[in-house]
Amino acid sequence: MRLSNKEIQPYRIWFEYLQTALNDKNFTNKVNKNYYKDWHLNLVKKLKFNQWIKTHEHLFSQSDNSQIKVYDGKRTPNTLLVEIPVSFNVQKIQRDIGKAVKGKVAKAQTHQRFKIQTNRPLQTAPLDYFRWAYEYKQSGLKLEQIWDKVNQKQIDRQKKVAKRVEKFLKTGKGIRKRALSSGGFEKVDKNKAVLISRNIKKANNILTNVCKGVFPGEYSDH
Numbered sequence: 001m002r003l004s005n006k007e008i009q010p011y012r013i014w015f016e017y018l019q020t021a022l023n024d025k026n027f028t029n030k031v032n033k034n035y036y037k038d039w040h041l042n043l044v045k046k047l048k049f050n051q052w053i054k055t056h057e058h059l060f061s062q063s064d065n066s067q068i069k070v071y072d073g074k075r076t077p078n079t080l081l082v083e084i085p086v087s088f089n090v091q092k093i094q095r096d097i098g099k100a101v102k103g104k105v106a107k108a109q110t111h112q113r114f115k116i117q118t119n120r121p122l123q124t125a126p127l128d129y130f131r132w133a134y135e136y137k138q139s140g141l142k143l144e145q146i147w148d149k150v151n152q153k154q155i156d157r158q159k160k161v162a163k164r165v166e167k168f169l170k171t172g173k174g175i176r177k178r179a180l181s182s183g184g185f186e187k188v189d190k191n192k193a194v195l196i197s198r199n200i201k202k203a204n205n206i207l208t209n210v211c212k213g214v215f216p217g218e219y220s221d222h
Contacts, residue, residue: 003061010116011060012049013127014215019044020131021207024138035213038113059114117214127206127216129154133196134203143193150196 003011018036021027022045033041038059043052078086084093116122129150136146202219209217 003057008053008057008060009124010122010215011053011114013124013131014114014116014210015044015049015052017127017131017203017206017210017215020135021211024207027207027211030208030211032211032213117217119218122216125154130199130203130206130219133199134207137200143196146196146200147192150199 018031018039018041021031022041031041036044039056084097088096132150132153133146136149137143141149205219206216209215209219
């Protein structure tokens with residue numbers, strides 16, 4: 001079953017953190033290559049997420065192909081497989097079937113190997129901001145410069161989203177204004193360096209987690 005765009009966004013961010021780690025001298029040798037074997041890391045290093053996910057979406061979909069089937073083969077008279085007497089009504093079946101199969105069927109299992117691991121509601125946008133800040137830091141920019149770069153990148157993204165929404169709804173009154181004011185990245189000059197420094201530390205923590213196969217995990221800068 002294909003994932004919706006909303007469901008797939010956390011995996012996009014996971015992919016991009018892993019890609020950053022693979023191409024970063026501080027993290028590339030820390031990546032658990034055995035854990036990520038099915039991701040094909042040589043492709044993660046060079047492809048865009050939208051290209052890579054086309055052949056890897058199955059890694060994040062919970063496989064559950066089990067279903068109750070009615071067979072026409074040999075069976076006990078007046079029953080259906082699974083051995084439910086046809087004289088039973090729906091209410092009796094619903095009431096008794098659990099007791100009948102208890103201890104004889106497998107317990108519920110999740111077959112999804114790569115799962116988001118977090119103890120808090122996952123807000124995807126800040127995770128992008130953290131990674132952008134880290135990457136700009138590696139390029140040698142000062143903290144105040146990084147703040148301006150990240151802020152502009154956020155604004156550009158929100159404009160793009162607003163345009164898509166405007167096109168979809170064929171009327172954009174108020175959309176862009178709401179989008180640009182909802183990012184939570186306020187301009188407070190005296191706190192720029194502090195904010196960016198914290199974001200870089202959080203990105204560093206997330207990258208460390210990702211190398212181990214955990215996303216995003218705990219990433220507090222305290």
